[in-house]
Amino acid sequence: MLRLRSIGLLMFILQETPIDPEQIRKMYPPAVQNGALVTFEGVVRADKHQEKRVSELLYIADAPACILEGEEIIKEALSHFSINEAVCIQRIGLLKTTETAVWIGVWAPHRDEAFKGCRYVIEEIKKRLIIWKKESFTDGTTEWVRGK
Numbered sequence: 001m002l003r004l005r006s007i008g009l010l011m012f013i014l015q016e017t018p019i020d021p022e023q024i025r026k027m028y029p030p031a032v033q034n035g036a037l038v039t040f041e042g043v044v045r046a047d048k049h050q051e052k053r054v055s056e057l058l059y060i061a062d063a064p065a066c067i068l069e070g071e072e073i074i075k076e077a078l079s080h081f082s083i084n085e086a087v088c089i090q091r092i093g094l095l096k097t098t099e100t101a102v103w104i105g106v107w108a109p110h111r112d113e114a115f116k117g118c119r120y121v122i123e124e125i126k127k128r129l130i131i132w133k134k135e136s137f138t139d140g141t142t143e144w145v146r147g148k
Helices: 021-027 063-080 111-128
Strands: 003-007 010-015 036-043 052-061 085-091 093-096 100-108 131-137 142-144
Touching: 010 063, 021 100, 036 111, 052 063, 063 085, 063 111, 085 111, 100 111
Parallel strands: 010 085
Antiparallel strands: 003 010, 036 100, 052 093, 052 131, 085 100, 131 142
């Protein structure tokens, strides 16, 4: 783990080790005021590009910038939605297909706000974090992915 910085009950984590959703649920059991937990798990898929299939991805991050921006996104989610807790874990390093690249959990009294908060976090993470992605293909070639 590069850095874990808690913001009360909210946190953003950037890490090189595999994400274990079951372990996360054990580490962060729901508080009594929460009636909903919405999670999102983004995994590396074996996309096809120009007839080549992806075998793994290399994620490289500007860690200090990602951590600051990730923390800001979590704070924004808390201020925009009626949520009580949120955790976002973003992987960096080399990931094989089917490995979890990002995990988000949002706890709230009601499901609607938990869904909205979770959606907000993933959309903002995708737009704002400075993370470069290099695809490796089954034929041995590689290619950097252009950001949006």
